[in-house]
Amino acid sequence: MNATSPILLQALQFVLVLAVAPVITGISRKARSRLLGRVGPSIFQPYRDIAKLLRKDVVMAENASWLYRVAPYLVFALMWLATALVPAFVVRHPLSPAADLIALVGLLASSRFLLALAGMDVGTSFGGIGSSREMMISSLAEPAMLMVIFTMAMFVHTTSIPSIVDFVLGRPVGLRVSFALAVISLIMVGIAETGRIPIDNPATHLELTMVHEAMVLEYSGRHLALIEAAAMLKLLFYLSLIAVVFAPWGIAPAAATGPQLAWGAAAWLGKIVAGTLALAVFEVSIAKMRVFRVAEFLGGALLLGLLGTIFLYVSQSP
Amino acid sequence: MLTAILVAVAALFCLGVLAPAVRAGASGDIAHDLVYLGSALACLVAGSAAAWFLVGGQAASLNATLPMGLPWLPAQLRIDSLSAWFLIVVNVIGFAASVYGKGYGRHVDEPGRVLPFFPAFLAGMNLVPLADDAFTFLLSWEFMSVSSWLLVLANHRQPGNARAGMIYLVMAVFGGACLLLAFGVLAGAEGTYYFADMRAHPPTGWPAAIALLLIVLGTGSKAGGVPLHAWLPIAHPAAPSHVSALMSGVMTKVALYGLIRVMFDLMGDPGWGWGAVLLAVGAVSALYGILSALLQDDVKTMLACSTIENIGIIMIGLGLAQVFRVSGLGALAALAATAALLHVFNHALMKTLMFFVAGALQTATGTRALERMGGLIQRLPITAALALAGAAAISALPPFNGFVSEWMTFQAVLGSPQLAQWPLRFGVPVTGAVLALAAALAAACFVRAYGIAFLGRPRSPEAASAHEVDGWMRAAMAGLAALCLAVGVLPMIAILPLSQVVADLVGSPLPALADGPTLSAWVWLAPLEQGYSSYSGLVVFLTAVIVTVSVVAGVHRLANDRVRRGPPWDCGFPDPTAAAQYTASSFAQPLRRVFGTLIFRAVERVDMPEPGETRPARLEVRLTDPAWVALYAPLIAAVGWITERANPLQYLTIRRYLSLVFMALILLLSAVALSR
Numbered sequence: 001m002n003a004t005s006p007i008l009l010q011a012l013q014f015v016l017v018l019a020v021a022p023v024i025t026g027i028s029r030k031a032r033s034r035l036l037g038r039v040g041p042s043i044f045q046p047y048r049d050i051a052k053l054l055r056k057d058v059v060m061a062e063n064a065s066w067l068y069r070v071a072p073y074l075v076f077a078l079m080w081l082a083t084a085l086v087p088a089f090v091v092r093h094p095l096s097p098a099a100d101l102i103a104l105v106g107l108l109a110s111s112r113f114l115l116a117l118a119g120m121d122v123g124t125s126f127g128g129i130g131s132s133r134e135m136m137i138s139s140l141a142e143p144a145m146l147m148v149i150f151t152m153a154m155f156v157h158t159t160s161i162p163s164i165v166d167f168v169l170g171r172p173v174g175l176r177v178s179f180a181l182a183v184i185s186l187i188m189v190g191i192a193e194t195g196r197i198p199i200d201n202p203a204t205h206l207e208l209t210m211v212h213e214a215m216v217l218e219y220s221g222r223h224l225a226l227i228e229a230a231a232m233l234k235l236l237f238y239l240s241l242i243a244v245v246f247a248p249w250g251i252a253p254a255a256a257t258g259p260q261l262a263w264g265a266a267a268w269l270g271k272i273v274a275g276t277l278a279l280a281v282f283e284v285s286i287a288k289m290r291v292f293r294v295a296e297f298l299g300g301a302l303l304l305g306l307l308g309t310i311f312l313y314v315s316q317s318p
Numbered sequence: 319m320l321t322a323i324l325v326a327v328a329a330l331f332c333l334g335v336l337a338p339a340v341r342a343g344a345s346g347d348i349a350h351d352l353v354y355l356g357s358a359l360a361c362l363v364a365g366s367a368a369a370w371f372l373v374g375g376q377a378a379s380l381n382a383t384l385p386m387g388l389p390w391l392p393a394q395l396r397i398d399s400l401s402a403w404f405l406i407v408v409n410v411i412g413f414a415a416s417v418y419g420k421g422y423g424r425h426v427d428e429p430g431r432v433l434p435f436f437p438a439f440l441a442g443m444n445l446v447p448l449a450d451d452a453f454t455f456l457l458s459w460e461f462m463s464v465s466s467w468l469l470v471l472a473n474h475r476q477p478g479n480a481r482a483g484m485i486y487l488v489m490a491v492f493g494g495a496c497l498l499l500a501f502g503v504l505a506g507a508e509g510t511y512y513f514a515d516m517r518a519h520p521p522t523g524w525p526a527a528i529a530l531l532l533i534v535l536g537t538g539s540k541a542g543g544v545p546l547h548a549w550l551p552i553a554h555p556a557a558p559s560h561v562s563a564l565m566s567g568v569m570t571k572v573a574l575y576g577l578i579r580v581m582f583d584l585m586g587d588p589g590w591g592w593g594a595v596l597l598a599v600g601a602v603s604a605l606y607g608i609l610s611a612l613l614q615d616d617v618k619t620m621l622a623c624s625t626i627e628n629i630g631i632i633m634i635g636l637g638l639a640q641v642f643r644v645s646g647l648g649a650l651a652a653l654a655a656t657a658a659l660l661h662v663f664n665h666a667l668m669k670t671l672m673f674f675v676a677g678a679l680q681t682a683t684g685t686r687a688l689e690r691m692g693g694l695i696q697r698l699p700i701t702a703a704l705a706l707a708g709a710a711a712i713s714a715l716p717p718f719n720g721f722v723s724e725w726m727t728f729q730a731v732l733g734s735p736q737l738a739q740w741p742l743r744f745g746v747p748v749t750g751a752v753l754a755l756a757a758a759l760a761a762a763c764f765v766r767a768y769g770i771a772f773l774g775r776p777r778s779p780e781a782a783s784a785h786e787v788d789g790w791m792r793a794a795m796a797g798l799a800a801l802c803l804a805v806g807v808l809p810m811i812a813i814l815p816l817s818q819v820v821a822d823l824v825g826s827p828l829p830a831l832a833d834g835p836t837l838s839a840w841v842w843l844a845p846l847e848q849g850y851s852s853y854s855g856l857v858v859f860l861t862a863v864i865v866t867v868s869v870v871a872g873v874h875r876l877a878n879d880r881v882r883r884g885p886p887w888d889c890g891f892p893d894p895t896a897a898a899q900y901t902a903s904s905f906a907q908p909l910r911r912v913f914g915t916l917i918f919r920a921v922e923r924v925d926m927p928e929p930g931e932t933r934p935a936r937l938e939v940r941l942t943d944p945a946w947v948a949l950y951a952p953l954i955a956a957v958g959w960i961t962e963r964a965n966p967l968q969y970l971t972i973r974r975y976l977s978l979v980f981m982a983l984i985l986l987l988s989a990v991a992l993s994r
Contacts, residue, residue, distance in 0.1 A: 131900075160851050
């Protein structure tokens with residue numbers, strides 16, 4: 001079988017991540033419920049939720065501005081773009097050189113910037129509290145993530161994901177302290193950024209503990225559907241990123257044949273489902289933190305990332 | 319080319335002189351139009367000439383000698399690629415500020431205190447990069463300082479502005495004195511003050527170190543590097559907004575031009591240690607600047623603090639360029655220098671845009687306090703949209719221009735494993751972490767400022783009845799916002815003219831441009847080599863547009879299209895009073911708690927009335943600038959102590975003065991006799 005058209009594969013990835021993201025969230029909810037001894041909703045419930053929200057009317061505050069109406073579309077589109085740029089089943093896409101890891105962090109930051117502004121648009125206290133806390137969390141999580149990227153980039157000498165994957169696959173890397181620190185740091189960042197326990201609780205509706213939910217409190221109907229879908233994509237983004245950078249085994253090479261692609265897709269699905277289950281176990285085994293302890297958690301992630309970089313220097317004498 | 323620029327500068331001087339005469343003779347309106355339209359034209363001419371010099375590339379440099387200055391030192395002027403780049407920055411922003419001033423100048427309280435000095439300030443900033451001898455350089459530098467000082471005092475009756483002027487003057491005198499001494503050392507005992515001679519015989523050893531220290535102090539104090547930053551947040555906001563924009567966006571860059579000129583050009587090879595100094599100062603400035611910006615309530619003070627951050631980012635880029643250049647890593651040095659000089663341009667664009675927005679807010683609401691704004695996106699829709707572009711650009715978000723230069727700085731940081739010096743191999747990644755932290759905090763800072771000023775509900779009657787600003791002001795803001803997006807999407811429009819500057823500065827070109835500006839170089843920004851890290855603002859922008867359009871189309875096809883308006887939900891407890899909204903200080907509270915207690919010794923005191931009392935509860939937040947406590951306060955105390963002691967010398971008789979003079983003479987003569 002011939003190599004498939006790269007543009008088709010890129011389009012396929014756009015469709016695939018959108019199709020898979022809700023079920024990943026569904027699996028994480030189901031797994032948490034089972035671990036807590038509940039039956040839990042079907043893993044396909046998120047699809048039904050989104051379909052329901054899309055059918056409903058939008059109820060908007062009288063003083064909501066154009067920014068409030070535009071933001072959900074842009075937040076979703078940027079998140080979708082970022083997730084589609086993380087290689088899933090094939091290592092290199094035509095759009096891969098457009099955004100390296102730093103640019104992906106930038107896309108996520110743009111999406112968050114708009115969402116935080118939208119939270120402040122109506123002028124309610126919950127929107128403000130959500131935006132304020134979200135920016136506090138991200139202002140610590142983003143540098144931690146960049147330090148992880150630095151660790152990888154200083155080892156591999158590039159920040160482009162396909163090159164990192166080629167490098168990791170190309171030679172036996174072995175266990176490195178730096179990578180262990182980096183992966184822990186990245187997981188901590190992922191937990192914080194996707195609003196999981198112990199930072200935030202995606203299922204909470206207790207006013208004073210919520211961050212993301214408070215920020216999007218005013219949204220309803222199709223706007224809320226887009227924001228919920230963007231949050232699901234964000235979870236998939238981090239799972240996918242950790243999988244592709246630290247465990248790229250199984251991913252199809254650049255000029256892949258049909259079976260290689262199928263194997264790549266299966267491996268990717270296996271990895272992210274495993275990641276989701278691990279996340280669920282972690283979430284049920286830990287208590288939610290007070291919001292001001294988040295700084296310690298993420299400061300720890302930042303220091304781990306920095307230590308990873310510095311250890312790399314120590315181990316790499318000129 | 320040089321002639322065209324000089325004619326434009328002369329025209330600016332003439333405008334400054336003419337303005338009061340026209341105001342007195344004809345009318346204020348004519349003087350107003352004459353000054354702002356004339357300045358715009360002069361900036362257009364000078365900027366085009368500089369751009370033509372840089373892109374046309376006929377000559378490496380052009381010289382001119384003016385028959386003025388000291389008798390034995392006629393004023394030497396010279397334009398080379400570095401000065402051309404800074405002239406472009408000065409004049410692009412100068413043009414925008416003149417257009418903006420055409421509208422904004424009407425709202426200035428005392429136009430007579432602004433009109434003569436505005437073109438003079440522009441002329442001074444044009445002359446500094448052109449100067450080719452120390453005397454002309456210092457003269458233009460001081461001219462720039464004094465004219466901007468007069469503009470800071472334009473609203474001298476407003477409380478606080480006189481103090482701002484005083485602090486600015488002291489810092490300017492300090493910086494000028496440092497530069498004067500530095501050039502003295504650079505010229506040497508029998509050297510001349512021509513830059514060409516200094517370049518031919520750079521000092522070595524201790525004199526070089528002293529000269530560089532003085533240069534870093536002198537230019538750093540003008541640029542706002544920590545710990546010499548304290549005057550920026552006080553003096554920049556005091557001037558009218560279009561002047562604040564010039565001071566923050568351009569004058570700080572002209573100061574950095576002085577630093578680059580001496581450190582990279584005149585000094586030859588000052589060693590990697592000075593690069594490390596720049597890295598350290600840059601990292602501290604970046605973090606300190608953005609943290610203090612986060613805690614400000616005054617829009618313009620906040621912007622001035624954010625300038626400290628951006629100067630820090632540029633200094634980090636310059637420091638990296640210096641250490642890579644000295645280590646013989648030409649490609650990385652070119653990358654770092656491109657990043658720094660691109661950020662010079664980018665920051666000038668976005669900071670000017672944001673100061674224009676601040677001016678528009680002040681015009682519309684009559685206040686600069688964030689806590690008295692709110693909901694202005696409804697009242698000033700166009701300004702709000704343009705401000706959003708500026709806020710995104712300055713928060714380094716793709717696809718805007720701020721992201722491109724920060725991305726390149728990060729890529730340069732990633733080259734640090736190739737350095738041989740151990741302190742740098744540890745220090746540069748830490749600098750990278752600080753840079754990342756500063757970038758993330760900048761986003762938080764501008765979400766806060768934009769959210770409090772433009773979003774939510776009006777917090778004061780003035781904000782509720784504000785009106786959109788006039789066409790000139792909107793045109794200037796729109797032009798800058800368009801440039802921010804254009805440079806972000808197609809960074810090559812700035813990087814290509816920069817290639818010659820960088821090649822002259824660090825001795826090697828950017829590898830990506832080694833075989834000319836190909837189509838792929840325009841689309842893909844891959845600074846070091848193809849296949850290494852790359853970013854494409856164009857592809858990201860176009861893909862994002864396509865994805866967004868398809869999402870909008872898809873949702874409107876699939877989903878229910880109806881919109882109902884109702885009261886806000888707010889978990890069922892909406893509070894109709896605007897004071898119940900989140901405020902600027904409550905937004906910053908989590909970050910104040912995380913960072914402020916350590917760095918600013920933030921103290922929060924809650925004064926809660928007893929039950930039954932009717933007075934309102936108060937929350938008081940006190941911040942202490944560590945630089946004031948550690949550096950300025952002791953200095954001020956010392957100066958006060960000395961003046962106290964020296965005070966009696968004012969009331970002596972002539973006999974005593976004469977004997978004092980005589981004693982000084984004897985002392986100096988004996989010193990000379992001993993040293994010979």
